[in-house]
Amino acid sequence: MDLTYQPEDALIQRATERDEAAFASIYDSYVNRVYRYVYSRTSNQTDAESITQDVFFKAWKAIGSYKRTGAPFWAWLVVIARNLVYEHYRKRTNQVPLEEAEAFSQPAEQGPEAMTEAKLDRKFVRNAVSRLKGEKREVIRMRFLEGFSYEEISKLMNKSQGAIRVIQYRALRDLRTMLDRSQC
Amino acid sequence: MNKEDLLANCIDEVDSGKYTLEECLAKYPELRDELRPLLEVAQCLQSEKVTPSPEFRMRARSRLLQEMRRPEPALRPRRSILDWLRPLAPALKPVVAVALVIAGLSAAGSTTIYAAQGSLPQDTLYPVKRGVENLHLVLTPDAADKARLNSTLAERRVEEAVAQAKLGREIDASALQSSAAHIDAAVKEIAAVKPEKAKELLGGLSRSSLNQQLELDEILPTLPEASQKAVRKAIETTRRANLIAGTAYGNPKFLTTSPSVLDDGIEAAHFEVEGVFLGDDDGNWNIGGVLIKNVQSSQSAPGPSESVRVEGVVRGEKVFVSEIKHKEERKDKSVEAAIAPPQPTPEQVRAVQNPDLAVSADRKEEEDDEKGIEVKGSLAGIDQERNTISVTMSGSKVSINLGEASVRDAKGNALDLPELQALQGADVKVTGLTRKDGVLSAKRVRIDPSLRQSQAEQQSEKYRSTSKQQPEEKKPDKNDSGQSQVKPGRTPVPENQRPKPTAVPAPTPRPDPPEERENDKEQKQHQDESRDD
Numbered sequence: 202m203d204l205t206y207q208p209e210d211a212l213i214q215r216a217t218e219r220d221e222a223a224f225a226s227i228y229d230s231y232v233n234r235v236y237r238y239v240y241s242r243t244s245n246q247t248d249a250e251s252i253t254q255d256v257f258f259k260a261w262k263a264i265g266s267y268k269r270t271g272a273p274f275w276a277w278l279v280v281i282a283r284n285l286v287y288e289h290y291r292k293r294t295n296q297v298p299l300e301e302a303e304a305f306s307q308p309a310e311q312g313p314e315a316m317t318e319a320k321l322d323r324k325f326v327r328n329a330v331s332r333l334k335g336e337k338r339e340v341i342r343m344r345f346l347e348g349f350s351y352e353e354i355s356k357l358m359n360k361s362q363g364a365i366r367v368i369q370y371r372a373l374r375d376l377r378t379m380l381d382r383s384q385c
Numbered sequence: 386m387n388k389e390d391l392l393a394n395c396i397d398e399v400d401s402g403k404y405t406l407e408e409c410l411a412k413y414p415e416l417r418d419e420l421r422p423l424l425e426v427a428q429c430l431q432s433e434k435v436t437p438s439p440e441f442r443m444r445a446r447s448r449l450l451q452e453m454r455r456p457e458p459a460l461r462p463r464r465s466i467l468d469w470l471r472p473l474a475p476a477l478k479p480v481v482a483v484a485l486v487i488a489g490l491s492a493a494g495s496t497t498i499y500a501a502q503g504s505l506p507q508d509t510l511y512p513v514k515r516g517v518e519n520l521h522l523v524l525t526p527d528a529a530d531k532a533r534l535n536s537t538l539a540e541r542r543v544e545e546a547v548a549q550a551k552l553g554r555e556i557d558a559s560a561l562q563s564s565a566a567h568i569d570a571a572v573k574e575i576a577a578v579k580p581e582k583a584k585e586l587l588g589g590l591s592r593s594s595l596n597q598q599l600e601l602d603e604i605l606p607t608l609p610e611a612s613q614k615a616v617r618k619a620i621e622t623t624r625r626a627n628l629i630a631g632t633a634y635g636n637p638k639f640l641t642t643s644p645s646v647l648d649d650g651i652e653a654a655h656f657e658v659e660g661v662f663l664g665d666d667d668g669n670w671n672i673g674g675v676l677i678k679n680v681q682s683s684q685s686a687p688g689p690s691e692s693v694r695v696e697g698v699v700r701g702e703k704v705f706v707s708e709i710k711h712k713e714e715r716k717d718k719s720v721e722a723a724i725a726p727p728q729p730t731p732e733q734v735r736a737v738q739n740p741d742l743a744v745s746a747d748r749k750e751e752e753d754d755e756k757g758i759e760v761k762g763s764l765a766g767i768d769q770e771r772n773t774i775s776v777t778m779s780g781s782k783v784s785i786n787l788g789e790a791s792v793r794d795a796k797g798n799a800l801d802l803p804e805l806q807a808l809q810g811a812d813v814k815v816t817g818l819t820r821k822d823g824v825l826s827a828k829r830v831r832i833d834p835s836l837r838q839s840q841a842e843q844q845s846e847k848y849r850s851t852s853k854q855q856p857e858e859k860k861p862d863k864n865d866s867g868q869s870q871v872k873p874g875r876t877p878v879p880e881n882q883r884p885k886p887t888a889v890p891a892p893t894p895r896p897d898p899p900e901e902r903e904n905d906k907e908q909k910q911h912q913d914e915s916r917d918d
Contacts, residue, residue, distance in 0.1 A: 221453045228449055236437040250437065254445045258452050326429045331552040335509050345430040351393065358509070363390070370389040373423040380426065 213274055216264050224264060227274075228257050234275065235282055238348055242286045252289055256282045273353040329379040337372035340365060392420055396427045505545050506557030532574035532586050536593050539567035539626075543597040543619065550604040550612070558615035564597070565622045568646050572629060576640035583637055588780035591630035595783065598623040598758050599820040622646045628655060631761075632698050634779040635707030636683045642700040651698065659694040662687040670695070682706040694812075710812055713835035757828065758818040760785075764811045764832060769802050774830070776813050785815055786826045795833040808834045 209230070215223035235256050240249040259281050267277055330341055336358070343349040343357065355362045386394075395409040406424055410417045437445075504510040518538055525531045542564035546556050568590070575586045601620045608616060625646040632655075633639045644651060660673020665686040670677045672695060680686075681703050687693045692712035697705050762778030775782045792800045800808075817828025 221450065224453065225446065225450065228446060232442055232445065233436050237435055240435045249435075250441050250445070253437065254448060257445070257449050261449065261453055326426065328553060330430070331554060335507070339504075339509055341430065345427070366389040366393045370392050370423070373392070373426050376426045377422045381422075 209274065213267070217267055219265065224261055231275070231278060232257070234348055235278060238279065238282055239286060241346065243289070248289065252282070252285050255285050259285070273349070273356060275349065275353055276357060279347050279349075325380055326376065329376050332379060333372055333375060336368050337375060340368045341372050341376075344369060388416055388419065391416060392423055392427075395420060395424055399424065399428065400431055505549055505552075505554070506560040507554070511560075528574045528577040529582050529586060532571045532578070533589070535567040535571035535574065536586075536590055539564040539571065540593055540597060542567070543600055543623075546616065546619070547600050547604055550608055556608065556612040556615050558612075561615050561619050562622075564619060565646050568594075568622065568626045572626075572633070572640065572644060572646075575633070576643075580637050583640070584634060584780060587630045587634040591627055591634065591779035592781040592783075594623045594626035594630060595758070595760065598627070599818065599825070602758060603820060625651055628652060628698070631779045632705060632707040636681065636697070636705050638681045638683065639698065639700070639705040639707065642703075642705070644698075644700070654699040655697075656699065657694060657696045660692070662689060662691045662693050664689060677704050677706075679703045680706055682709070684709050687711065757816055760813075760815040760818055762813055764805065764809050764813045766809065767802060767805045772802065774805065774813075776815060784825065785818070785830075786824050787830065788826060790815075790827040790830050792830040792832070795831060800832060805832065808832055811835075 209227075212223045212226050212230075216227055232253065236249055236253045239252045239256070240246070243249050243252065256278060260278060263281070267274075330338065333341060339358065340354060343354050344351075349357070351362045351365050354365050358365065360368075391413055395404075395406075395413075398404045398409055399406050404412075406421075406428065409424070410421055413420065504514050518541075522531065522534060522538075525534055542561055546561045549556050571586075571590060575583050575590070578586065598620055601616050601623065605613060605616050605620070623646075625648070628651060629639075629644045629646065633644070658672045658675050658677065660675065663671040663673065665671075665680075668678075668680050670680050670686060672693065677695070679702055682697075682705075684706070687695075687709060694708075694710045694712075695706055696708040696710075698707065699705075760776055760778055760783055762776045762783075764774060765777040765782055766775040768774070768784075771786070772788055773784050773786050775784050777783075787802065792802075792805070794800055811832050811834035813833075814831045815827045815829070816831075819826055819828075
């Protein structure tokens with residue numbers, strides 16, 4: 202049965218019933234996103250590959266307990282991924298892994314306009330994010346660090362997508378103000 | 386479309402590569418100046434567009450298919466929350482109200498709960514995280530599981546504080562302080578379980594407390610003054626937790642006193658006494674002239690004339706002995722018998738209370754150090770290759786690197802690693818413990834294989850030169866009012882009441898060689914710690 206074009210809800214439903222083909226399709230849909238999330242926290246290809254694989258192993262084991270209550274499936278995978286990254290750091294250093302403070306990886310090859318962005322020190326930006334308060338920090342964290350869509354964030358925070366965009370706007374403005382002050 | 390939506394669209398379009406930043410801004414010239422700086426920040430935040438290699442994708446997919454096709458182990462039928470609740474229905478009525486409130490908090494459903502898991506104090510979703518934890522606690526019926534959960538939650542509060550510190554955020558003092566309540570709750574639950582299980586849980590609590598102490602100690606110097614107070618308080622809490630766990634591990638009866646990490650006086654109530662065991666008078670022990678009343682011990686009393694070190698905690702009118710360590714037997718027992726003083730009568734016995742008692746140079750040196758993290762236990766193993774030792778404390782093993790440590794025996798003689806091989810099982814005290822990159826290191830290690838070179842003996846040597854009197858009865862120090870002087874932290878007691886036991890090590894009869902016994906100076910058996918004016 203070709204599951205390629207099945208709507209995601211149907212795929213997830215079948216996966217919760219231990220349909221291997223459905224879960225494999227879910228893997229195909231989400232592997233890049235999971236990898237990107239894990240890589241942003243480990244900055245190491247080998248670790249990212251190992252943890253990404255473990256995310257799907259764990260997700261398969263636990264898929265029967267996934268409840269479709271409107272939670273974005275991605276949110277469920279993020280929790281698994283986050284916990285595995287956590288364990289990964291704990292085993293290595295016996296310390297609590299950092300959340301927002303994970304190193305941002307170096308920018309990929311970009312055009313000339315991207316070079317202007319080099320003046321914004323990533324370290325400053327990262328520190329500035331940690332100083333945002335409440336919803337602003339959470340929206341930035343979910344949007345830029347964890348790769349949630351506006352729709353997903355709006356469900357998680359129980360706000361409209363418009364409201365999320367407004368929070369994002371204000372958060373970016375605050376960040377810019379903090380960065381401009383620190384660089385004066 | 387408003388500017389917030391325009392910004393969001395631009396971010397997505399630039400991120401997807403559909404447009405460059407300039408192309409996007411060119412679409413909205415009237416907002417160019419406003420949007421440009423925000424888009425620059427957003428670009429900085431964007432994580433790298435890494436994608437896994439096709440080889441990895443295929444390899445991982447293949448492994449996943451293998452994993453999916455592996456037969457599952459037989460699982461117990463999954464219990465729903467109703468299965469949990471049914472047998473507990475009568476007891477849970479008051480709980481149901483709480484559960485409903487918490488369910489209301491998570492009215493957004495498990496979505497919010499998922500998102501809340503990684504939140505820190507002051508985050509919007511943090512109350513949801515705490516609400517879920519409380520619900521979990523309420524719905525955990527088994528005392529041992531509850532104890533473990535409380536212990537985990539105490540750790541989690543510390544981990545949150547550490548995460549806040551590393552993010553440069555102010556520590557949320559109230560969240561951190563709630564770890565104390567979790568530890569107390571864990572101790573209370575442990576008191577309700579069977580002794581064998583209790584020991585395992587206490588060992589875990591001891592380990593966890595030490596870990597928390599190390600983590601907090603590590604971040605303390607990096608914190609602003611405002612946050613340091615809360616962290617210092619939390620360090621005290623973990624120290625007390627370690628003391629409670631260690632004491633209860635050695636003497637489960639201690640748990641019946643409902644010890645609390647919030648009790649400021651509990652550390653002052655801890656004592657160690659070394660000396661010759663002179664007698665057990667219906668639960669009152671006499672160790673080198675120090676009377677310990679109402680002893681509660683899970684071990685039997687030492688034998689008469691045995692040299693011992695006894696450790697414990699005073700609670701109310703009772704003394705809970707947590708550890709009795711026996712000194713090595715002397716080769717010449719007749720010497721001991723000859724020098725051991727006769728059993729004193731109750732009228733002759735006085736508790737020794739002398740806060741000014743000179744301590745050994747060793748201990749003074751340690752006290753001069755900044756108050757650091759300490760571990761006491763027994764030497765369990767040595768790894769010469771890694772230059773580490775293992776110390777057993779409360780049933781747990783801790784591995785400590787000796788790289789820069791001063792390792793000495795109780796006399797102050799330096800010991801090197803090969804020498805330690807022969808000292809396994811010896812009493813160990815490690816001070817100045819720190820952790821870096823996951824490795825525990827110590828500043829100072831003291832090993833006493835036989836308790837022979839006790840601190841009391843060193844004190845005796847010090848006082849021998851100044852004292853000309855033969856020790857008869859020890860009398861308590863008296864202050865000007867005529868009351869017995871007590872160790873700081875304890876209230877004075879009337880003269881006609883037996884004073885409480887002291888945390889001062891008792892003098893030990895010096896094992897004078899027979900030929901020296903004739904020397905008056907050498908005959909001073911007990912340190913004269915207190916005199917009448």
